Amino acid sequence: MQYLIQRNRETACRVRGLRDTFCLAARGPRAALQAQQPEYHHPDRLFAYTLNLVRGVGSRDTSEQELPAYAAPLQRPCIAVRKTGYDLLHDPWSNKGMSFPPEERERLRLRGLLPPGHLDMDLQKQRLMEEYLRPLAMVPPEDSRLGGVTSEMARRWALLQALQDRNETLFYSILTQHFVEMAPIIYTPTVGWVCANYHKLYRRPRGMYFSSEDRGNMAAMAYNWPQDDVHAIVVTDGSRILGLGDLGVNGLGIPIGKLDLYCAAGGFSPSHVLPVVVDVGTDNEALRQDPLYAGLRSSRLTGPDYYRVMDEFVAAVMSRWPRAVLQFEDFSSQHAASLLERYRHHHCVFNDDIQGTAATALAGLYGALRVMGKPYSELAEQRVVVVGAGSAGMGVVQLVAAAMEKHGLSPSEAASRFWMLDRKGLITTRRPGLQPHVRGFARVEQSEDGQSLLEVVERVHPTMLVGLSGAGGIFTEQVVRTLDRHCSHQRPVIFPMSNPTASMECTAEQALTWTEGRAIFAGGSPQPPVRLPGGGEPRPVAQANNMYLFPGIALGAFIGRTGIINEDMLMTVAEALPNMISEEGLRQGLVYPRLEDIRAISARIALELCVTAHRSGHLNGPAREALAADGGGVGGFSSSRGVGEGEKSLLNFIVRSMFWPEYKSLVLLPRGVGE
Numbered sequence: 001m002q003y004l005i006q007r008n009r010e011t012a013c014r015v016r017g018l019r020d021t022f023c024l025a026a027r028g029p030r031a032a033l034q035a036q037q038p039e040y041h042h043p044d045r046l047f048a049y050t051l052n053l054v055r056g057v058g059s060r061d062t063s064e065q066e067l068p069a070y071a072a073p074l075q076r077p078c079i080a081v082r083k084t085g086y087d088l089l090h091d092p093w094s095n096k097g098m099s100f101p102p103e104e105r106e107r108l109r110l111r112g113l114l115p116p117g118h119l120d121m122d123l124q125k126q127r128l129m130e131e132y133l134r135p136l137a138m139v140p141p142e143d144s145r146l147g148g149v150t151s152e153m154a155r156r157w158a159l160l161q162a163l164q165d166r167n168e169t170l171f172y173s174i175l176t177q178h179f180v181e182m183a184p185i186i187y188t189p190t191v192g193w194v195c196a197n198y199h200k201l202y203r204r205p206r207g208m209y210f211s212s213e214d215r216g217n218m219a220a221m222a223y224n225w226p227q228d229d230v231h232a233i234v235v236t237d238g239s240r241i242l243g244l245g246d247l248g249v250n251g252l253g254i255p256i257g258k259l260d261l262y263c264a265a266g267g268f269s270p271s272h273v274l275p276v277v278v279d280v281g282t283d284n285e286a287l288r289q290d291p292l293y294a295g296l297r298s299s300r301l302t303g304p305d306y307y308r309v310m311d312e313f314v315a316a317v318m319s320r321w322p323r324a325v326l327q328f329e330d331f332s333s334q335h336a337a338s339l340l341e342r343y344r345h346h347h348c349v350f351n352d353d354i355q356g357t358a359a360t361a362l363a364g365l366y367g368a369l370r371v372m373g374k375p376y377s378e379l380a381e382q383r384v385v386v387v388g389a390g391s392a393g394m395g396v397v398q399l400v401a402a403a404m405e406k407h408g409l410s411p412s413e414a415a416s417r418f419w420m421l422d423r424k425g426l427i428t429t430r431r432p433g434l435q436p437h438v439r440g441f442a443r444v445e446q447s448e449d450g451q452s453l454l455e456v457v458e459r460v461h462p463t464m465l466v467g468l469s470g471a472g473g474i475f476t477e478q479v480v481r482t483l484d485r486h487c488s489h490q491r492p493v494i495f496p497m498s499n500p501t502a503s504m505e506c507t508a509e510q511a512l513t514w515t516e517g518r519a520i521f522a523g524g525s526p527q528p529p530v531r532l533p534g535g536g537e538p539r540p541v542a543q544a545n546n547m548y549l550f551p552g553i554a555l556g557a558f559i560g561r562t563g564i565i566n567e568d569m570l571m572t573v574a575e576a577l578p579n580m581i582s583e584e585g586l587r588q589g590l591v592y593p594r595l596e597d598i599r600a601i602s603a604r605i606a607l608e609l610c611v612t613a614h615r616s617g618h619l620n621g622p623a624r625e626a627l628a629a630d631g632g633g634v635g636g637f638s639s640s641r642g643v644g645e646g647e648k649s650l651l652n653f654i655v656r657s658m659f660w661p662e663y664k665s666l667v668l669l670p671r672g673v674g675e
């Protein structure tokens, strides 16, 4: 028997080169097992068995009586692996994708690296064969909800996704070079289609999954992620993905898309960002019934249970990566604002839909004033109708009102410049159960409660119309023409900001046609240039999307170690962005700077955020030192505000800190070094 072990050990060591592990594992009662179970005479099988003992079972105090129970898993053939976690998933010889059973996920440190659901090999084959036989069958041109995403866009997404899985440096090099062309492929609108179909498109794991079934384990799970130094995390609970509603764990596509922009536009390194979905169930019945759906099939947690899961998640990731910026993305309004309030004072968190969108909308409205040759202070004269009183709409109203106060209005005067509508129409103080932050902007004329958008526009004569409802097409021809007719002393400003394309409240072509070119327009998703009847050059169209700001906000907060992101910072970046519009852009009616310059824009936004943070004592680390130092100049911006010497130095520091995708020399570390 001793001889048998010796022989097997030597063979296994020779074959596998894993002597240490094997020798450790081969101590104890394995000899008896070999005597009883001839299949363990094969070195691979003996090795796998002993390895399993080391990893899990074997950590217990074993005895010969227990051997048959230990032997049970080995009724099925097994192979030896040395890799665990992320490395194992990316090893094609051992990877099983979503077929890893729960005990292997635990033992091999895969927990959190795969969706919580399980697919057996039959389902995996079925999914592949469906696509094999009907390529891109998931793109239904007739599905108006996802309109705007063609099969060609889906094909390009798949191509880029496969490249990103193989070679991130090449992926980001191409993406930064062709940003304007490719942003609609990796981000809105294509990402909306991707999320709706993520359970069919899923190939390789990307990011992390925490679920309500992981309660009690999240702090440990965070260590399954292979990177010790994460700089930015984008998390969703999948409850409100763009204007597409509850998509459960499929929503992970959004944090992935956002972080692609963090890297391409904001200069974060791809190896230091982490996309996450927290799976608390889904109320999307169609997904729950779909055999390929990869998330929990229970209905969504709510109330204290929900917050317990989120608290544990935030504590887990913030304790492993305390310097990371944590961005909340596409949480339904039921939880978005309360989550932000819950964590914003203790961690560097921000909600992109509330805060990033608010700053972007305010920047666009200032941009519209610049297009009209008016000063920012004219904002206080505007009459603003906002359709959609959810996270995004309320965030916008609050920040724009704060800006009006800066321009001299009292809080009540500022509130009186807004008319908010939700799916029940105009919101007045008559509405029961209004949350305090909505009540402050509810109209006091209670008899008008529930008025339609058309009635409001007819009566109020707004100058600015913002859509954040997710309700595609509700800026009808009649609404837009009425708005235009009553907007005699300035051009009407129309921002249908919902995403993806089919959820936009109207298109650029509609708004410009119905107003005969007078509208100053910006839409949530990209729009092609519009050629108006009567000829002339096609008019380029601005995109009112928070992608203009969130990469720079996160970059500034991370580099400046600000610890918080507050309203002052949002206000500053909103004021800075329109200053980057070129004179030609203003002539063309563009309310945002050129998207081609997104990296320079992000660097500048990061600078503005850091400078504001410095004023309130929130700037820390090397960024604060850089601001105090003299430095050389950095070019590339058209800003009306000059940049002082300290700021030049800080801008240099920011630009130098940004990831740039290029191949670098790789060296092989000798064994033992850096381990």
Ligand SMILES: NC(=O)C1=CN([C@@H]2O[C@H](COP(=O)(O)OP(=O)(O)OC[C@H]3O[C@@H](n4cnc5c(N)ncnc54)[C@H](O)[C@@H]3O)[C@@H](O)[C@H]2O)C=CC1
Residues within 6 Å of the ligand: 240, 241, 242, 243, 244, 331, 332, 333, 352, 353, 357, 360, 387, 388, 389, 390, 391, 392, 393, 421, 422, 423, 424, 425, 467, 468, 469, 470, 471, 474, 497, 498, 499, 500, 503, 523, 524, 525, 544, 545, 546, 547
């Ligand atoms: N362009 C951008 O940067 C951003 C765009 N968005 C878009 O804004 C939309 C809303 O996002 P959230 O506020 O987070 O969602 P939410 O679910 O919190 O709020 C939606 C609001 O729209 C209202 N609404 C729905 N249907 C309506 C209708 N037919 N008429 C009037 N109001 C209606 C709802 O009552 C609710 O008040 C989404 O489509 C999202 O993609 C959100 C963030 C950023």
Ligand SMILES: CC(=O)C(=O)O
Residues within 6 Å of the ligand: 188, 241, 242, 243, 330, 352, 353, 498, 499, 524, 545, 546, 547
């Ligand atoms: C752009 C974005 O964050 C949204 O549509 O939700």
Ligand SMILES: [Mg+2]
Residues within 6 Å of the ligand: 242, 329, 330, 352, 353
């Ligand atoms: Mg969003």
